[in-house]
Amino acid sequence: MLNSYSSADKVLLAVDCIIFGFDHEGLKILLIKRDFEPEKGKWSLMGGFLRKDEVLDSAAIRILDNYTGLQDIYMEQLYTYSEINRDPVERTISVAYYALINIENHNAELTQNYHAQWFSVAQAPKLIFDHDSMVEHAIRRLRYRTSIKPVGFELLPEKFTMRQLLELYEAILSKELDKRNFISKINSLDILVKLEEKDMMSSRKGSYLYTFDKEKYDAKLLNDFVLNL
Amino acid sequence: MLNSYSSADKVLLAVDCIIFGFDHEGLKILLIKRDFEPEKGKWSLMGGFLRKDEVLDSAAIRILDNYTGLQDIYMEQLYTYSEINRDPVERTISVAYYALINIENHNAELTQNYHAQWFSVAQAPKLIFDHDSMVEHAIRRLRYRTSIKPVGFELLPEKFTMRQLLELYEAILSKELDKRNFISKINSLDILVKLEEKDMMSSRKGSYLYTFDKEKYDAKLLNDFVLNL
Structure with a gap:
């Protein structure tokens, strides 16, 4: 018996949200300062853990809303990252989601109540964990999609x-x-x-x-x- | 504090392998009969749980080898499935991988020691859990990729x-x-x-x-x- 539910290892499953924004200045990315250890105070994607009662798509929507106030953003699942030590606290598998939004349409939601901040993709700060490679991956996906069908x-x-x-x-x-x-x-x-x-x-x-x-x-x-x- | 490692729910993480094969008769899919409950004896993708010490790519390779003897198959990550009741025993998130191989090149590995069997995609049996929708998704991805670059x-x-x-x-x-x-x-x-x-x-x-x-x-x-x- 190769598979036995009771002896299988359980893992923490996180969701990270990559939000690209577009205005007349070009392509930007929305980042937050992580507000807990480890890496407290460092720039990060908006992330959190999947809950028992929710599917991944809903977790992405909840987490984005929590950190930014952004609602009704259609995010697409990008990829699932599983490097053993990607999170130094405990093994955490992360499912990344991404979206591309028109910044001007969402300025009202992104008030100062939230601490999310837009950065030009070319000048974004270094991010925690493997978030930089998630962003690179998402940019490749975005270009790839642009090459196939008009966005x-x-x-x-x-x-x-x-x-x-x-x-x-x-x-x-x-x-x-x-x-x-x-x-x-x-x-x-x-x-x-x-x-x-x-x-x-x-x-x-x-x-x-x-x-x-x-x-x-x-x-x-x-x-x-x-x-x- | 939105994220706290200790209070987060852990989940079972599975990997399912979708192997398409090609010969002069067309597109086929490799399936196994599930050898444990629930759904014992039903047709299924090759699946298993992620281990503590392995990344998803390695789990996919190990699971495929276990069930089929196929080695050195390059699989690509397709999507992560998280419907609450997709597995009736216990909540299990599954990361699907897929590959397309030349059947004739791998006939020797697929001996009778393994019980994996090729089916024409058009005539494949109904699969357990959400495996049918994984296969549909993989076929869409395959066609999509074919449309962009020559495979x-x-x-x-x-x-x-x-x-x-x-x-x-x-x-x-x-x-x-x-x-x-x-x-x-x-x-x-x-x-x-x-x-x-x-x-x-x-x-x-x-x-x-x-x-x-x-x-x-x-x-x-x-x-x-x-x-x-």
Whole structure:
């Protein structure tokens, strides 16, 4: 009998939340100062232990809310980390979750009651435990996903300008993109609808507003994006 | 203090291994009959509990070897499942791993000493617990990955015919593909090298053999495959 419930070792299971934020300055990450030992006072992801009565998705939502006041954030499970000594106190397996949110949409929730703070990803402080490698992993996942399907639904207002979409991609990919080339690539995907309206704030002539054509987008199978098999 | 190690609940952590196999008949899955209660005698993935002294990757390798004799299989972590009652005996969180292997290359290891059995994915029996949804999830991941980058390195002999490559894709995608269209799509990726040699077994005139150009393949960033940003 290889598996016996009673003789199996139980472990602590933690959930860590990686929240990326996007504004006109680029890609940022939300961090807290850990408020207990070990590593008290060091920068950390928002983390906590899974409870008996909850599933991992709910634990991630509870922990994020606890530390930041952020609610209704859709987080996706990233990976489960199990290095033996990743937590020096006691063996703890951690399931990381991540999300990418529009910072301006959530400023009101992130009041001074909470001590969470945004950092530019490029200038973030060193984090406790293996949190730095979790963040690296999440950035790879984010870029990977961007490469497969257009992100943006959750991140842009319902109507947006091409410049806003470009800036989102530039933030995620951490590089400047050629605007003309970008527009032609995006248009070739045939998932945007150009509206009659213009955004008059951005320039004297105004900039056309676009919206995603969700039906067309959903109808595209993932396969279509690459090999069209 | 939100987090206190001593008051946190510990859980059982299991690892389940999803092994897909590929041969000329299509995509298959390797299953075992569970040899202990509950659900004794029912078909199941290869699973077991994480040990104190091992990381998840090692547990997956150990468990697969225990049940099947398969060694040196590179498995990738898929997802962590935490539904409260997924295991009726006791709350158990399970981390699923998956791999896709060439069945013919591993026939020798899968002797009758082990009771693992291949099933066509389309005709596999109902599995215990939430194993069916794990398998569905793994198939989605497999198709998703196929849509981003050509799989095949691990699955085909070093030199292969276009027909072999086509059959691999047909197995993963579970549909017939138009051969002419497939060849032109694959060629447009510019990652195959056509060899001077022919495979003379397949037809009287023979079929050209191909090999992957690993350098070209690696040089292609993921981004290139979609938006070329």
